[in-house]
Amino acid sequence: MIAGLLAPAVVAMAIAGTAYAGSDWLTGSTDEKLTSLAEIQPGLGTIMIEYSSRFTNLYYAAKGGNWKLAGYQLKEALEIQEVGEMTRPKRAKGLKKFEEESLGALSAAIEAKDATAFEAAFTGAVKGCNACHSDEGFDFIVYQLPEAPTSPLKNTP
Numbered sequence: 563m564i565a566g567l568l569a570p571a572v573v574a575m576a577i578a579g580t581a582y583a584g585s586d587w588l589t590g591s592t593d594e595k596l597t598s599l600a601e602i603q604p605g606l607g608t609i610m611i612e613y614s615s616r617f618t619n620l621y622y623a624a625k626g627g628n629w630k631l632a633g634y635q636l637k638e639a640l641e642i643q644e645v646g647e648m649t650r651p652k653r654a655k656g657l658k659k660f661e662e663e664s665l666g667a668l669s670a671a672i673e674a675k676d677a678t679a680f681e682a683a684f685t686g687a688v689k690g691c692n693a694c695h696s697d698e699g700f701d702f703i704v705y706q707l708p709e710a711p712t713s714p715l716k717n718t719p
């Protein structure tokens with residue numbers, strides 16, 4: 563029923579789409595277009611929102627015993643971190659340092675499904691997050707673990 567109602571609207575949008583392609587806003591020379599595209603890539607503020615959300619959800623997944631989900635969140639966090647290293651090279655050193663000093667222990671604890679080691683690694687990592695904020699001149703940005711996960715995913719195995 564809903565599909566029946568939606569179909570004409572989708573067709574109308576498809577027709578309009580031929581007149582206004584999604585990339586019509588991208589104008590100028592190829593260089594100018596590349597610059598425009600580069601400028602809208604996510605900076606560290608945007609990336610950190612995803613990064614911290616994954617970090618929080620990783621905690622609750624591990625606490626709930628869904629170690630696979632915790633491992634997944636860590637992998638995804640690293641992927642978005644790499645985007646940050648690319649778009650904000652000035653911050654790459656701090657991010658790499660954090661990865662080596664804090665995420666390694668977290669990864670090992672998740673791999674071993676070791677709740678005690680995980681708790682210690684997580685506490686250490688939070689210190690690492692906030693140390694970097696301080697080092698980079700953002701000492702007013704302090705991560706604290708939210709009381710509940712932000713993700714709707716099931717945290718038990």
Ligand code: HEC
Nearest residue numbers: 606607610611614617653656657660691694695698700705
């Ligand atoms: C390079 C060192 C560095 C590391 C490591 C780091 N951050 Fe950040 N973070 C920053 C910087 C710099 C900002 C400010 C964003 C900007 O430059 O616009 C920030 C901003 C944030 C913000 C605010 C985002 C917003 O705009 O609302 C959150 C939340 C955050 N970080 C969480 C974390 C968490 C959680 C960790 C650890 C898992 C972490 N950060 C690790 C450098 C770091």
